[in-house]
Amino acid sequence: MGLFDFIRSRRVVPAKRAQVPDARPAQAMRAAARAIRSAFEFKAAAGGRLTGGWSATTVPADWIITRNLRPLVARSREQCMNNDYAKSFLRLCRQNIVGQNGVVMKAAFKKPRGGMDAEVNAALRGAWAKWGHKKNASVTGKRSWAAIQRQCVQSAAQDGEFFVRIVTGADAGPWGFSLQVIDPLRVPIDYNVDQYNQKNFIRHGIEFTQYGRPVAYHLTTVDEGEAEYQYGGVGYVRVPADEMIHGFIEDLVGQKRGLPWMATALFRLNHMAGFEDAAIINARVGASKMGFVQWQEGRAPEFDDGDEPGLEFDAEPGTFPVLPDGAELKEWLPQYPAGEFLPVYKTLLRGASAGMGVAYNNLANDLENVNFSSIRQGTLDEREHWKEMQEWLIEDLIQPVFEAWLRYSLLKGRIKAGNGTPLSAALLEKLTDAVTWQPRRWQWIDPTADVEAAINSMNALLASPGQIIRDWGNDPSEVWAEIAADIKAMRDAGIPEQYIMGLLAGKLASPTASEGAHPNS
Template structure:
């Protein structure tokens, strides 16, 4: 008798599965056996992975940034260590032949500072430093940031203003394949045949308004800031994605332990009916058979019942260790020092803190350079072109390419052990193993600014009669009058002899 089709298919499937389980490849990570059957890995493009999850990831990252103390702490650390209290400085390094063009450099820095220290946004609210703090946090939280460059803006003398566009307005559901000369659209980004962005399709309003429409912004007017994780990735993914689940679980666990501890600190218990009680059931009593766990209050036990205390043991003894382990995992996902993220300096030695701080600073420097590459360099190019065009920056030439040699100087850090590291810096400079410029740059300082400030200090100290170290300058001794040159003794002798001869002759 021939077996039914479903039984034959089931038998074939089980046979194939047994054969597949028995295979052992060269790499253990590619093996398929009973211990790895729940390890599901798919081979998809970067955009296919992002497309379905980007909106939910973005929404959850924003919620964690609002309500989770540790995620909010990371965003603050990021902004503080990348942007810093004084922002990213601009240092012009234009040369005229084999000499620095001091006049052009001073003019560029003065014009840039005039623009950056005034409101640079189209709504006139934020200076460049505050706008960069917002943009960097947006890149970390949303995974990407969109900034429109308004060239020819009439609100300032430089003709350039900035507008941040919410990532929700770039519709990730808007996709179109390439047909003939028609460009492909991936998640709201229009790209050409070689994958270069041509423009962005933007909703004119946020939300689910059925009347809203998309409009097109050319790529030349938009800066799209994100850090791709894979090749050919069109949209950015939040930096919080790898710590979302542990951060959410930890937040819920801490809340549960806090509630349990509060209840445990209050009186609470159960009403238990005595076996010999003749009282009626509490269900027939119109009053609810419940009690509130309020500290300092006492309930009247119903007739025929006795109170049985319930004392939950919370927080448990494992609470601190569990919290610390979860925070270590979250800190690793953010690539920051656990003790800094958790504000926990318990049991940390100086050498351990120093070694971790040095590693962490390298990560911050890497993010600083990424931010400069994807944001500051194109921003400076856009500003320079408009400043030369409007005349707010007056130079000998209006060719922007002559003045692109600038250095964006991010913040630095003070030495962990100033005395030891200052001595090491002095020895390195004396032995030709380093320069003052390099050591000052590590602290976020410019050698020209330092030398100029030293010169001003010396001039001021001299004006007040002090040395550069605060000691009084020795008073200058009055110059002694030089005695008149005495006459030649031979001449005096001749004069005396002449006087004697005159007297004899007389």
């Protein structure tokens, strides 16, 4: 290398070192982003160690039913057999949704020129009441129509759904139309076929169209003669959808089977039962007044292998047993349960009753520390829930059964007027529209105040007399017919008109001299 090359190499300027970018702006941007996310984020949607075990995965309704229905039904049935509060819940559902007489029909068929057709309405009500006897309503001849309603409500509360099959013909009893209540387990939850008959699909044992309308129900059977086909070694019977009534409360969009009404309360009920059992056993042990005999060191006697090392004492009033030399008595007095049992137990039961939709005081039969205002408010809220369930029962069971019964009975000539003439089948649509349903209603906590409020509402034109009568669970036409019959009977008996009018007005007026003496004189 020459001299000039050396000089030129010394004059080469080294490349500048790349400057390290300032990380502070990026950190500030990330901090700002975190602040924005935390400001506009639901705490329930946030991740972290406190919510690590909380599922954040969304699943469709079919998957939820497939995964949970079978264990929920099994545990719900177990609790209904062994848990008193679960049995109380079933009883409350039967009593408040159905009641003693069931849902009552109200017929209001009108003549072509206006006015109620009393003859047709009486014929319809009479035929419906006659069919409701247990020999006609149930395919087994053992349950009346009201009993079937109660059984369906209990099945929905316990299993989450009910299935009722409509049976017609010679096997359906004297009327030719009867109902068969099906165990929900006969419709298998794990029977799924994506392509059935090249156009439908089966989910949870129910065959649907591509739009989700039920086409048929596939029931398991152990009778080889009854089975229509075999699938997976199990015999099945295919029942068309127009012969089956399936009722359940749809909690999720796209849900095809119902979940037990006690689903959210079962966990608490099970732990309550275990908590109560442990407390009872511990209380029994504490009441037994047991103790231990402890021997001083080197003073214990020698026991053979077959001897029992325990000491037995006979307890008699006013006597004190003498312990052997070297023995000391160590008492064992477990203090649980003490004052902590009731608060924990009531807290669990309140949570369970909230999930069931019933008032804690009614479910637990606990009226301690309850005043008039609190029990009234709780009762009113609970009754609104029962009214909602009554409407569900009418839509899912009562109305479908009535429409099928009316169609069959008109075609068979089973509904007859007073002169024995069967009603025409051409009246099917008009008779269907003329019928409404009256579920049971309840007496109020303070009847005097409620009656006074109803009268004030009627006088202020805020409510009609018929509406007030219906709110009390009665049929206005029947009430007015009874009043008219009572007035006629009193007149025929010679009771003075002034006394009758005073009785209707709520005031017993004394008759004048010209009207004769008082009827009781």
